[in-house]
Amino acid sequence: MTSLTPEPLVRFEDVSVSYWLRQGIFKRKKHYALRNVSFEIYPGDSLGVIGRNGSGKSTLLRLLAGVMIPDEGRIIKRDDLRVSLLSLQLGFVNYLSGRENVILSGTILGMPKREIAAKMDDIIAFSELGEFINQPIATYSAGMRARLGFAVSFQLHPDVLLVDEVLGVGDGEFRIKAVREMKDRIKMEDSTVLFVSHSMGEVRELCNRAIWIDKGHLMQSGDTSAVLHAYESTMVTHEISEFRELIARGTPFFIRKQGLTRVHAIQNRKMFPVSPDELRSLGGRYEDIKVISEVVFDIVSEECE
C-alpha cells in the first residue's frame, strides 16, 4: 500500500544530545539536553516549538542548522537541503560599510556571489537605509544595524528557515513591518519554517503543527491546537501547585488578573484587594505582583477563605 503523505524534508530518529557535567574531580554525570526525540518536518510546514526555558529548544535548532551533531540517533535529510537559522547581523564587521557587510554576511551564509548581487537592491530597499548603505556600520544606530541585519537574513531563502524568537527587531514602524513580513513568510504555503516561541498566541496564529519539549523529552507533537492545549493545561497545573505552596506558607504575596489593574493581596489564607499605599505598607513592591490568568485566579481565590 502506498502512503499519501509526502516525503518529509527532515526526519529526527531517536535523537539525543548529552553533556558530561563535572561533579568534583573524578565524578561526572551525564546530562541529556535532548533525549530520544523523533519527529518530521514536511514541505510547507510551519512547525512551532514550545517549551520552557532550558527545555532543549536551542539545541534542537542547532541540530537542524547542522552546527551540532547528535550523540545518539540520527537526522535524515537531503545533502543539499539548505537549513539555516534566521541570524541577525551575522559576521558583521564594524568598520565596513553596510554594503560590504551584506556581501560578507551573505557569503558566510553560503549564498553564491551572483545571488547576493541580485538581491542587493532588495536588501537595501527593505532595510530603508538609503545612502547610509555606503557608510561604515560603526556610524549606525542600533536600530539601523538591526534593520540591515534583518534585511540580509530575511532576503535569503533557505529550504527550511529556523526562527528563534526574533519577531520584532529595529524600532518604530520597521518593527511592525518586520513582524508582518515574518508572519507572512511563516504562513506562506510554499515555505517551510520551524519557529521557536514563548508566545502561545503567535504559535496558534502562525503554525499548522507544533511540538512541545520539556527537559529534553518530546512531550507531544501534532496539530497545533491539540499540542497547545496539552501544554497549557500542564503549565496551569504547575502554576497552581506553586500558588498552593505560597498560600500555605502564610506570608503575604500579591496577584493581578491578566489585563486588569486591581491588585489583590493574599495573607494567612485570606485574599483582599489592596491600594498602592496598602501594598507598600505590607512590604510589597510593584515588581513583585504576579500576573495570572483568569483560570488560575479563580482556583487561587477558591483556596482562600
Add this chain to the structure above:
Amino acid sequence: MLSALHIWPQRHVIWHKAWADFRAESQRTYLGYLWWIIDPVLNTILYFLVFGYFLSRGDADFIPFLVIGIVGWFWFSQSVDAAGRSIWHNANLLRQVAINKLVFPCSQILNGLLKFGFSMIVVVGALLLYRFFPGVWWLLLPIPIIVELLFICGIAFLLAAIIPFVPDIASFVPYVLRFAFFMSGIMYKLEELPELGQTFLYYNPMVHILEAYRAVLMYETAPDWGPLGVIAALSIVAILIGATLVHRFDGLYAKRIVS
C-alpha cells in the same frame, strides 16, 4: 583524509573574511595600510638600537639582515597566533551557521599574507638602500615564501583544531613564540653562536626559512634545499593532520565552546 582539505567551495568566504578583517583593521586608524609598513620599520629600529648599537653586533649589512628576519618572523608569529585562536574566537558564528571550520584559520592566514605583502616593501627598500639589487637569485624568492606558508598552515591548523577544547594553549602560545623569536637567528648570525647553540638552533625551522630569504635576496646563492624540503614535507603532514582533526571535531565545536 584529503576530503578534509576540500575547501575550494569556501574560497569566497575565506577571501571575503580575510579582506574584511584587513580593511577593518586599516579603517580603525588614521594611517591605515601604512601601519603594515611602519610596524616592521619601528621593530627594526628597536632591535637595531639594542643589538646593533648598544651591543655593537652585526656587520655593515646588519640592517637588511635584520629587516628580513623581522618581516619573515612576524609574518609567522602573528599568523600562527591569530589563526590558532580563530575557530575558538568565532564561537558565536559557528553556533549559527553550518560552515567548514577550516574557513577561519584559512582566512586569518590569508589576512596575514596580505600584511606580509605590504611588509615586503620594507624588505625591498632596505635591500636597495644597502645596494642589494634585484638579480636572478631573486626569482627564487617564492621558495622560502611557500615553505613558510606551509609551515604556518601546519602549525595554525593543529592549534586551531585543539584550542577550542583546551583554551589554555592559546595563552601559552605567545610565550613559546617569544622564546622562539630569540632562537631564530633574527638579530644575530648562526656562526656567532657557540657550537652547542648552533646544533640546538639547527632544529628550529624558522632559522632555515629566514636564512633561505637571505640566501636568495642578499648572498646570491641557492637556499639550503635539504632542510627546506624536510620542513615542507613535515608541514604538509601537519596540515593533513590538522585539517583531519578540524573535520573530525566539526560537530563538536558548537557544543563544546563556552563563551
